[in-house]
């Protein structure tokens with residue numbers, strides 16, 4: 001059994017990880033932690049999350065900085081489901097021992113520190129860890145993830161967007177004079193568990209935000225290889241992301257060509273489902289899947305692809321688990337797909 005800890009275990013993605021680890025045949029959950037002065041320290045996961053009411057044995061521990069080295073040396077894997085700043089500050093110490101570290105925050109996804117500072121609002125000073133970090137898009141980087149000590153688990157919108165766009169970019173079928181356009185709608189769990197006016201029940205409707213400036217734009221662009229126009233929207237539902245991606249294809253690219261391309265790239269990938277119609281968010285909510293469907297207008301040369309994921313699962317916790325499985329020498333979907 002692999003010994004595992006989750007830091008930030010009381011939050012949405014942390015609690016999802018606790019649930020996944022509890023059902024994992026080869027992982028043993030040793031510690032669930034929150035910040036040093038958290039009001040939830042001493043409570044059980046069961047007290048905080050009704051859907052985990054059966055997990056009464058996991059008591060949230062406050063994470064004092066002196067415990068980082070102990071975790072680094074005693075654990076096989078540590079998941080950081082924490083704010084970007086905490087992940088940034090703790091990575092060097094946490095990754096200095098035997099534990100492999102899987103960071104769900106955005107702290108180690110952008111290699112360019114100037115772009116990072118502009119979008120995250122603080123300077124990146126953990127250069128060695130940043131250099132070491134492997135981007136955990138499991139369907140593309142599996143060989144590097146297997147060898148990695150630090151994995152930067154992709155953001156939710158970039159996961160949905162990149163899984164739709166990378167087959168097209170990599171095959172060279174995009175018309176480079178027209179930027180891909182990604183319009184994506186997320187449920188409110190994407191904003192985390194802390195109460196805020198913007199995510200309160202009465203306030204949330206359907207609205208674009210972060211227009212032409214969201215931090216996931218450089219993440220998508222740097223891991224795709226070309227600029228995009230990305231517009232996120234907040235929707236009045238709990239979980240899931242639906243990304244609608246519009247692209248201009250190189251002249252003569254047919255529907256049949258895209259059908260073959262997606263099937264060649266993802267036919268053997270257990271977590272990506274190529275659908276025969278446009279997916280709904282409910283098809284993927286609470287699952288580790290990314291569902292894709294596409295249609296080409298051969299006259300105009302435009303194509304529309306939709307990509308649906310659960311932001312808390314494939315957009316965070318289950319993708320982190322895919323990465324941990326790979327890094328620990330297990331099958332990528334261990335503990336994720338049953339039957």
Ligand SMILES: NC(=O)C1=CN([C@@H]2O[C@H](COP(=O)(O)OP(=O)(O)OC[C@H]3O[C@@H](n4cnc5c(N)ncnc54)[C@H](OP(=O)(O)O)[C@@H]3O)[C@@H](O)[C@H]2O)C=CC1
Nearest residue numbers: 008010011012013034035038081082086105190192193316
């Ligand atoms: N929600 C989503 O869909 C996605 C989230 N992410 C990223 O994953 C990370 C976690 O997100 P999410 O679960 O939504 O966030 P939440 O706000 O729901 O949870 C954050 C967790 O971190 C804990 N925490 C906060 N500060 C510290 C600290 N200094 N030390 C230790 N623990 C701390 C919180 O508990 P307490 O404050 O009580 O200590 C809580 O357990 C974030 O970086 C987020 O950007 C990535 C992809 C998708």
Ligand SMILES: CC(=O)N[C@@H](CCC(=O)OP(=O)(O)O)C(=O)O
Nearest residue numbers: 104105106155156157186190191
């Ligand atoms: C609905 C909502 O607010 N979503 C979050 C993205 C969640 C995510 O993927 O987070 P990180 O990249 O920060 O890890 C946002 O737009 O900030």
